[in-house]
Amino acid sequence: MEQIVTGEQMKALDVYTIEQMQMPSLVLMERAGLQVFWSMQKEGLPLSKVLVLCGSGNNGADGVVIARLLTLGGYQTDVCILGKPEHFTKEMEKQIEIGRNYGISFVKTFCVHEYTTIVDALFGVGLSREIKGTYRETIESLEHFQGKIVAVDIPSGIHAGTGAVLGCAVRADLTVTFGYKKAGLCLYPGAAYAGKLISADVGILMPPSFGSGLFACTREELKTLVRKPDGNKGSFGKVFLVAGSREIFGAAYLSGQAVLRSGAGMLKIATPKENREMFACFPEAMLAVYDEETALEELVRENLDWADVIGIGPGIGISHLSERLLELLLKLVKKPLVIDADGLRLLKGKEALLRACKGPVILTPHLGEFAALTGISIARWKENPIEITEKTAEELGVILVCKDARTLISSKEGKTCINLCGNDGMATAGSGDVLTGLILGLLAQGLLPFQAACTGVYLHARAGDLAASKKGRAAMLAGDLIDAAGEILKEL
Ligand SMILES: NC(=O)C1=CN([C@@H]2O[C@H](COP(=O)(O)OP(=O)(O)OC[C@H]3O[C@@H](n4cnc5c(N)ncnc54)[C@H](OP(=O)(O)O)[C@@H]3O)[C@@H](O)[C@H]2O)[C@@H](O)CC1
Ligand SMILES: [K+]
Numbered sequence: 001m002e003q004i005v006t007g008e009q010m011k012a013l014d015v016y017t018i019e020q021m022q023m024p025s026l027v028l029m030e031r032a033g034l035q036v037f038w039s040m041q042k043e044g045l046p047l048s049k050v051l052v053l054c055g056s057g058n059n060g061a062d063g064v065v066i067a068r069l070l071t072l073g074g075y076q077t078d079v080c081i082l083g084k085p086e087h088f089t090k091e092m093e094k095q096i097e098i099g100r101n102y103g104i105s106f107v108k109t110f111c112v113h114e115y116t117t118i119v120d121a122l123f124g125v126g127l128s129r130e131i132k133g134t135y136r137e138t139i140e141s142l143e144h145f146q147g148k149i150v151a152v153d154i155p156s157g158i159h160a161g162t163g164a165v166l167g168c169a170v171r172a173d174l175t176v177t178f179g180y181k182k183a184g185l186c187l188y189p190g191a192a193y194a195g196k197l198i199s200a201d202v203g204i205l206m207p208p209s210f211g212s213g214l215f216a217c218t219r220e221e222l223k224t225l226v227r228k229p230d231g232n233k234g235s236f237g238k239v240f241l242v243a244g245s246r247e248i249f250g251a252a253y254l255s256g257q258a259v260l261r262s263g264a265g266m267l268k269i270a271t272p273k274e275n276r277e278m279f280a281c282f283p284e285a286m287l288a289v290y291d292e293e294t295a296l297e298e299l300v301r302e303n304l305d306w307a308d309v310i311g312i313g314p315g316i317g318i319s320h321l322s323e324r325l326l327e328l329l330l331k332l333v334k335k336p337l338v339i340d341a342d343g344l345r346l347l348k349g350k351e352a353l354l355r356a357c358k359g360p361v362i363l364t365p366h367l368g369e370f371a372a373l374t375g376i377s378i379a380r381w382k383e384n385p386i387e388i389t390e391k392t393a394e395e396l397g398v399i400l401v402c403k404d405a406r407t408l409i410s411s412k413e414g415k416t417c418i419n420l421c422g423n424d425g426m427a428t429a430g431s432g433d434v435l436t437g438l439i440l441g442l443l444a445q446g447l448l449p450f451q452a453a454c455t456g457v458y459l460h461a462r463a464g465d466l467a468a469s470k471k472g473r474a475a476m477l478a479g480d481l482i483d484a485a486g487e488i489l490k491e492l
Contacts, residue, residue, distance in 0.1 A: 001218060003180050003212065004183050004212075004214040004215060004216055005214065006183050007126075007127075008161065010179060010182060013206055014028070016206075017204045023205075026091060028202050028203055029062055029091060031202040032065070032152075033065030035200035035202060036119070036150065036152055036176045036200075039176045040150055045148045045150065045174070046147060049075075049077075049117075050077045050078070050116070051079075051080065052066055052070075052118075052119040053118060053119065054079060055122040055123050056084060056087035057087075057124065058091050058126070059125075060088075060092055060121050060122065061089060063079065064081075064095035064096055064099045066119055066121065066152065067099060071103070071104045071105070072102065079099065080107050080109075081096070081106065082138060112142060112145050113145070117149070118142065118147065118148075120156050121152040122135060123157070124152065125153065127154075127156065127157070127159065127166060130166045131167040131168055135156075139157060139168045142170060149172045149173050149195075151170055151176070151193075151194065153177050153182075154175065154182055154194070155171065155190070156169065157169025158193055158194075160182040160183065160185075161183050161184055163184040163185070163189060164184075164190070169193050171193050171195075172195045173195040175194040175195060178199075178202045180206075181197070183214060187386075188404075188405050213414050213416060214416050214417075214418070215416070215417050216419070221451070221454065221455045222455060222458070222492055223492060224451070224455070225447070225489070225492070234266070235265065236264055236265030237441075237445050238266040239309055240268050240288075240304070240307035240310045241259065241268070241269050241437075241440065242270045242271075242311065242322075242325050242329070243269055243311070243313065243314040244271040244316065245272055246272050246275070247317060249278040251314035251341065252314055252433075254430045254479065255311065255340075255437035257437065258440075258485065260285075261482050261483075262437070262441025262459070262485060262489065263445055264441040265444070267284065267286065268286040268287070272321075273291045275289070276289055288303060300329060300332060308335060308443075308444050309338070309443040310333055310335060311337070311436055312326055312340075313338075313342055313344060314341050314342075314432075322346060327350065330357050331353065331357075333359040334358045334359050335359045336361075336362065336443045337360070338362045338364065339361060340363075340365075340432060341432060341433070341436075344364075347363075348372065354396055354397070355396065357397075360449040364401040364436055364453075370402055376392070381402070385402070385406075386410075386418075396412075399412070399453050401453050401457060405424070407422075409450070409454050411450045415450060417457070419457045422460070422464045422465060423473055425467065425468045425471075426464040426481070429478060431478045433478065435460045441456075442455055442456050459488060460485065462484075463485035464476075464481060464484070466487060466488060467480040
């Protein structure tokens with residue numbers, strides 16, 4: 001997993017490195033400036049005439065370092081400091097003094113169109129409120145700039161913890177961020193403002209006791225999934241999935257296919273009797289059919305004994321039978337339970353039952369389902385997604401997968417994973433059913449619930465990127481995700 005931090009956490013790490021490790025702030029800053037300077041050269045930015053825009057804090061001080069390095073490198077560079085001298089940090093004062101000694105060009109006014117590249121060093125992780133006045137006018141004047149823009153640490157105007165735009169923000173082509181990726185660069189809209197994102201090591205250290213539970217999944221997590229040469233279908237896990245209804249067969253099929261493609265050994269689908277014939281095309285799945293006459297408690301008890309993991313929701317519809325099945329599972333399950341789609345809609349009003357559930361529960365709502373379940377609007381979630389997802393996971397006592405362009409997975413203990421892969425082609429019918437199946441398949445193979453949820457989301461998103469590269473984002477279907485997930489697992 002890759003560590004992600006909020007702005008506050010990053011500041012705490014700066015302080016730790018400077019005060020506890022005794023690393024001078026100006027050394028960190030020099031390394032930060034060098035990393036941006038090198039990245040600008042390496043990325044082939046047009047450097048015939050560069051303007052560096054600086055605020056009054058240490059992000060601005062980084063900007064002055066970059067201007068000095070560019071000037072020494074022979075690139076024509078101007079620096080414009082928008083911050084007021086009374087707000088300068090001591091590092092900023094020092095960098096201006098050094099810059100003057102090195103003969104860099106400070107300007108008071110500028111015409112953006114004279115420059116080929118602009119360096120945005122107005123605000124970094126210290127941005128604390130909405131941008132107004134001259135800062136805002138300057139940022140807005142960059143909107144029609146034809147050259148390239150490089151953001152130092154984070155595009156100015158983006159909140160480092162939430163990715164929100166505070167009034168206005170710089171749209172960068174390249175962002176060089178220091179130490180660790182900031183959450184605001186990983187979440188939308190911030191992610192869209194960052195352009196190409198490069199993480200640069202500048203020597204900031206993280207103490208072992210550091211309490212950031214924020215991560216992004218990486219390819220490494222998939223490697224925890226190992227096939228055992230002496231394994232059998234039982235040892236790769238048995239999945240019991242309550243899915244499908246008279247009207248909706250496809251959701252059960254897609255989820256079930258994803259379960260088996262991810263490597264689980266056996267699958268049994270509980271579905272209404274009318275679906276029996278439809279399942280002729282899915283011979284790998286066993287069936288437990290039910291109707292009004294079925295003793296549902298018996299059916300559930302029997303299959304809970306048999307299965308290693310349980311899922312409910314894809315295409316079950318809203319009926320008294322599906323509601324009864326959900327209630328029985330919540331009351332009786334002691335194994336991991338994944339609830340998706342209609343299962344989430346039926347969960348409304350059963351929060352007490354959910355909290356009392358003895359098995360670990362994973363909920364996988366898209367934002368509409370999340371809003372319906374919690375009463376928290378999509379707009380409110382988007383204002384502060386990490387905090388709200390963590391709080392809801394804790395309150396409901398579940399692992400919560402909030403599906404969005406940047407899906408968040410939070411455990412009730414306050415660990416959160418941000419998914420950084422995937423694309424808009426995945427917003428297609430059945431995509432969520434596939435995710436549920438993948439998570440179930442990974443659970444069946446022994447991944448711990450939070451790990452299975454994070455790895456499932458990552459595998460699903462990587463499959464989305466592979467499917468998009470083959471079929472195109474508009475044309476790809478949920479079924480392509482299943483095939484692509486299989487290919488990704490094969491590569492391992
Ligand atoms: N520590 C280190 O050694 C290292 C730090 N590094 C660099 O430092 C950056 C963090 O620096 P920072 O903490 O000084 O904050 P920064 O982002 O420059 O802005 C703070 C200033 O802006 C002001 N301000 C805020 N919002 C505002 C608004 N809307 N409109 C107007 N003003 C506003 C705020 O005012 P205040 O809120 O205090 O009133 C304050 O004056 C970090 O991102 C990285 O680039 C690297 O070099 C590595 C080593
Ligand atoms: K910046």
